[in-house]
Amino acid sequence: MRPIRKLIIHCSDSTFGDVREIGRWHRERGFSLIGYHYVICNGHRTAKAEFSPEVDGLIEYGRTVGMEGAHCYGHNRDSIGICLIGKTEFSNTQMIKLHYLVRSLMLEYRLGPKDVYGHYEFDAGKTCPNLDMAAFRAGLLEEEVEHPISTEYKKPKEQEA
Ligand SMILES: [Zn+2]
Numbered sequence: 001m002r003p004i005r006k007l008i009i010h011c012s013d014s015t016f017g018d019v020r021e022i023g024r025w026h027r028e029r030g031f032s033l034i035g036y037h038y039v040i041c042n043g044h045r046t047a048k049a050e051f052s053p054e055v056d057g058l059i060e061y062g063r064t065v066g067m068e069g070a071h072c073y074g075h076n077r078d079s080i081g082i083c084l085i086g087k088t089e090f091s092n093t094q095m096i097k098l099h100y101l102v103r104s105l106m107l108e109y110r111l112g113p114k115d116v117y118g119h120y121e122f123d124a125g126k127t128c129p130n131l132d133m134a135a136f137r138a139g140l141l142e143e144e145v146e147h148p149i150s151t152e153y154k155k156p157k158e159q160e161a
Helices: 019-028 092-109 133-146 149-160
Strands: 006-011 038-042 056-061 079-084 116-118
Touching: 006 092, 038 092, 056 092, 079 092, 092 133, 092 149, 116 133
Parallel strands: 006 079, 006 116, 038 079
Antiparallel strands: 038 056
């Protein structure tokens, strides 16, 4: 398994989409398959699809985490790419699911809020994912204080000792 040291958040810069749709866009750009590991849908799978509540906040799997992504130049080797469907506005359900997904991945790969980035932090020419990452990390840090992931991890070892 490759080392995972960062989580990088993106947006699709589209008003609709899902793993299947983005996979198609990425293949058109010459990738063998979707570049992201996770996609968080906004309720519209395609341009013509009406809003579907079951699809709002739905987390879909792209590449497997064991496979290197194609989403952030120079940082694919040790990162996981998460894409929010949307341009500059995301639904509450999407934001709740993003928080939940990021927290789960932090727990799994023993990462802290400082290891969570937005694409624009590695590429000055971009605004992707159009989220205030400092505010997003502050939210993660607040929850980390209340429910520390690091402590949850240490517990089994302490019990052994
Ligand atoms: Zn991006």
